[in-house]
Amino acid sequence: MHIRDDWFTVERIDEDTFAISEYGHWENVHSYLLIGGRCAALIDTGIGISDISDVVKRITRLPIKVLTTHVHWDHIGSHGRFDDIYVHELEEEWLTDGIPGLPLEQIRRDVGRDISIPVPPSFDPDRYEPFRGKPTALVRDGDTLDLGGRALTFLHTPGHSPGHLCIYEEKRGYLFTADLIYKGTLYAFYPTTDPSRFVRSVEKVNGLPFVTRLLPGHLDLGLDRAFMADVGRACRQLAAAGLDRHGTGVHEFGSFQIYF
Ligand SMILES: [Zn+2]
Ligand SMILES: [Zn+2]
Incomplete structure (x- = not known):
């Protein structure tokens, strides 16, 4: 199967797993x-510059369950195109009412800047509205979902946001890390973040028995367990030095940074 799309890049991770990426935007969202x-899971729906459901429909006709890693605008962009939406219970209100204190102007500035390829004519950053709507399912730590021969476990990994989820497919050793771990600047400096919880969440995923591959929410796609261990070491270092709190700034670790 080869999917061509002007905005999205589709990469096949294996026979029945696909990354749908937005390399034309500075955030490089996956x-x-x-x-x-029986059904398919779509982990996040992208930025919302282009409609991800068009690409999804070209890959599968199965019913889609949208699994929200966290309710930041760059991960819920096309939620409105789907009916069945899962979210952690602590971010239900963000999904229905938005994030308190986050100005729409700032979101519009960030969605519209540093775009390197042509956008669909329907996209206007000055009119961009983050998705708001009701989820159909609320999840908690340890909940599982069976897609039919594929079992997923939701891991509550707060810190970057209060209801942040990593999604773990133990059988294949896939860990979908969203914004907890990727190869770039990891953020936990907003008022709604929590650096010490972030550190604990990184520790939690490092304790998983079998991980063959990390599938992050941004930037480099091919991350392995060794990278997760590097982030784990960095977090332990920061915690030991008492730096796992707001306002301690950007901590540099070579291939990644941690911003508290
Ligand atoms: Zn985020
Ligand atoms: Zn993100």
């Missing part, structure tokens, strides 16, 4: 499509 025997 969403993931996991095909099961």
Whole structure:
């Protein structure tokens, strides 16, 4: 299968797992499509510059469950195109009412800047509205979902946001890390973040028994367990030095940074 799209880049991770990426935007956001025997899971829906459901429909006709890693605008962009939406219970209100104190102007500035490829004519950053709507399912730590021969576990990994989820497919050793771990600047400096929880969440995923591959929400796609261990060491270092709190700034670790 070869999918061509002007905005999205589709990469096949394996037979029935796809990364759907937005390399034309400075954030390099990744969403993931996991095909099961009964239904498919779409982990996040991208920025919303282009409609991700068009690409998804070209890959599968199965019913889609949208699994929200966290309710930041760059991960819920096309939520409005789907009916079945999962979110952690602590971010239900963000999904229905938006994030308190985050100005729409700032979101519009960030969505519209540093775009390197042509956008669809329908996209206007000055009119961009982050998705708001009701989820159909609320999840908690340890909940599982069976797509039909593919079992997923939701791991509550707060810190970057209060209801942040990593999604773990133990059988294949896939860990979808969203904004907890990627190869860039990891953020936990907003008022709604929590550096010490972030550190604990990184520790939690490092304790998983079997991880073959990390599938992050941004930037480099091919991350392995060793990278997760590097981030773990960095977090332990910061905690030991008492730096796992707001306002301590950008901490540099070579291939990644941690911004508290
Ligand atoms: Zn985020
Ligand atoms: Zn993000």
